[in-house]
Each structure stands twice: as structure tokens, then as C-alpha cells.
Amino acid sequence: MRTLHLATLLLLLSSLTAVNAQLTPKSEARPAHANKTMTPEEVHRSAIVIDTHADTTTRFVDEGFDLSDPLKGGNLNLESARKGNLGAEFFSIWVEPEMYKGHYAKRTLEMIDSVREQVEKHPKEMVQVTTADGIERAHREHKFAALMGIEGGHSIEGSIGLLRDYFDLGVRYMTLTWSNSNGWADSSGDYTDTSVPHTKEGLSEFGKDVVYEMNRLGMMVDISHVSDKTFYRTLVITRAPVIASHSSSRVICNAPRNMTDDMLRAVARSGGPGSKGGVVQVNYYSAFVSQQYRDEQARITFEVEKAVDALKAKAKAEGHEVTYQEVDALRRGYADKIPRPPLSMLIDHIDHIAKVAGVDHVGLGSDFDGVEGQLPEGMDSAADLPKITAALMARGYTADDCRKILGGNLLRVMREVEAVAHELQTEERPRILEKQPFDEWKN
DSSP states (O other): OHHHHHHHHHHHHHHHHHHHHHHSOOGGGSOGGGGSOOOHHHHHHHSOEEEEEETHHHHHHHHOOOTTSOOTTOSOOHHHHHHTTEEEEEEEEEOOTTTTTTOHHHHHHHHHHHHHHHHHHOTTTEEEOOSHHHHHHHHHTTOEEEEEEEEOGGGGTTOHHHHHHHHHTTEEEEESOSSSOOSSBOBTTTTTOTTSOOOSSSBOHHHHHHHHHHHHHTOEEEOTTBOHHHHHHHHHHOSSOOEETTOOBTTTSOOTTSBOHHHHHHHHHTTOTTOOOOEEEEOOOHHHHOHHHHHHHHHTHHHHHHHHHHHHHHHHHTTSOOOHHHHHHHHHHHHTTSOOOOHHHHHHHHHHHHHHHOGGGEEEOOOBTSSTTOOOTTOOSGGGTHHHHHHHHHTTOOHHHHHIIIIIHHHHHHHHHHHHHHHHHTSOOOOOOSSOOOGGGOO
């Protein structure tokens, strides 16, 4: 009997082995990269790399810079994008609030037009897109995808109509404030200034309408630059996940522009029930990366501002206005005297946010061409982006983790924002303020 049971058992095991062999996928059906360990370079090349903030737009308008030109001290052009496998860039539509006071919309439209002009000049290399699918299509066609984000809600001049017009022209995110509060949302740049009017709750009633209309349109709500009070009020109001287009960790570098750990977790939970949450795109600016750099910058602030005032006084005495480029060049001269932090400190921010909020909630928001050239050592242009992938993999991040950080997380958020917009457009629309505060922009 014992011999019979053993024979039966062997026959049964043999049958199960045959069945399993039929059910097990053949090795050649697996993805090619699954059969070997990918190098950092291969991982970087396999990713759709998306950067959510570059101020190169100002160079287009004020310097006549073309993306086919050499960098000329800048951080982004077509050549550096190719070398760094940068697949998509959100060009910042930023209007300096003092210099262009009274005609914010005009400057905004000029900035938007400059991006569209670059696409028209380089049709073989570039394409303007407005959706996650558009970014992926550009990637398949080996073209550099150009997108736009408005940096500062003052650009809408208190008009929901202008917000819609900007969306129609291709703008796909708006930073609710820049360093200036705008009457309906408060900025981290002046939240302690008692001479500046601020809202009671972080958003005025009009500000709440702006957030709703952005959700309805499918424009990402960007909370970089806003005050903490505005940040939390926005997360209560929004129906879609939010982004921080260019912010880092406040725990590592105590800048009001950076996010506390509680804020990082809140971004990851944003969007309401069923949402997969938002994403924090890490800023590369040395003063947001390194506390030591920031402290040194603060130490020379008085000297720098004294020099700026002298430059403006000299220009006035000569009968002309000082240009933004002249002031920027002066500030950069002082900044160049401060030692740049190592690249590892930038990676510290990505690593910290991934650990606090989750690897699904961190990405890249360089601030290229917008920070007086002061980026960490080794990060001089878009061509250096592969160094980020190599550094992350050296810390144990997998290929899939890196692809999420490099662009996958942002694509996910874009798709959810698009889906929420579709849902809201089918609902009966709540009242938007009948009388918009146009008058306040006439002064």
C-alpha cells in the first residue's frame, strides 16, 4: 500500500509540473530590460523626463534668445535638452509685478507668444502640447514637448475670463502667487509684511472661484510661492490634486518657499477621495537647497540691495530706467562669490520628499534660467540631468522609482486633473462672482 501511494503521488506531481509549465509565461515574453540590470544611463534614456519650471521665456522676450543658440551662460537650449534626455519643459510665464504694473496681461501674452514662436521656428525638434498624451506622443516622435505654466496669479488681473483665455492659449498650470500677494491669494514672499493687504483665510471668495475654475478647465493648481495659510486653504477647496512646480524641503533648508513635512504629506493626499494625490517638483536653486548657502546669501543682502539702489539712482540720473537684466547681472555677480552646494544636497531633497510623501509624489522643477545661475555643483544645464538618475540609483532607487521621479508622477497628476475637469464640465456650474474686481487693477 505504501508503494502504491508513493507511485500515485509521483504521478500527481508530474502532472502538476506539466500544467505549471504551460501556465508559466515564456522568458522571451518578458520586457527586454527585465533580463538584465540596467545602467543609470539606460534608465535615464528609458524615461520621459519632465521639468516643470524654466524661466528661459524671459530670455526669449528680453534677449532675443533662441533655443538653437549656445547657452550663453544659461541652463536650457535644444542641445542641452537632447544631451540630458529632457522630453518636456513647462516654460514659465512670469511677469515681474513692479516693472509691469498696469499691464500684466500684455506682458503675459508676449511671454506666451514667445514660447509658441520657438515651436514655430523649430518644427522638426519641438512641438507644443497641452496634455499627458501629448507629452507621450512627442516622446515617441523624438520631439521636445513645450508646455506653459503661469507663475503668479496677478497675471489674470482679477479676471476669470483672462484665466480661460490663457488656458485656451495652452497654459496648463498657474502658480496662485509669485513672491507678491495679489489680493485673492497670499504669498510666502510677503506674508510677514503688514503693509501688504492679505486675505482672512488664505483665499478670498474670488480666489476660491479661481481654484474651482482651474479645476473645471483642467489647469493644474500650483502652490509653490504661496503662504502656508493659502496652501492649506487651497487644499480644502481643490477638487483635483495639486502640484508644487518648483519647491523643495523646508526641513533641509528653511526657506518659506519650501514645504514642511506636513505640507509634503498634504500634497500627497490632495485631490479628495479616490485621488492618487499630487506631486512636489524639487527646485534646484542653491538658496532653497542649502541652508549654509542661504545663510551666506542673507549675510550679504544689505550690501547687494545697496548696490541695486545705487544702480537705479545712476540710471535715473542719466534719464532712463534700469532694466531687469542689469539688476539681475548685478545680483548674479554677488551670488557668484558664494560657494555652490554639492549635487548630493539636491538629491537629499528628492530623497527626503520620497521618504516623507512617498516616491509617487516627487519630481523635478529645476528653475532653470531663473536663479541667477546659482545651481548646485555639477548641475549647470539640462545636459546634466542624467547625474540625478545616477545619484538616485546609487542610493538604492530602482529603475521604476527613477522613471516616476523623472516624469511619471507628473504625467499621472496631469491625467487626473484632466479627468476631474471632464467630470466638472458635466456638472451644473456653481456661480462665479458676477462683478469681478477689475477696478483694483486700473491704479
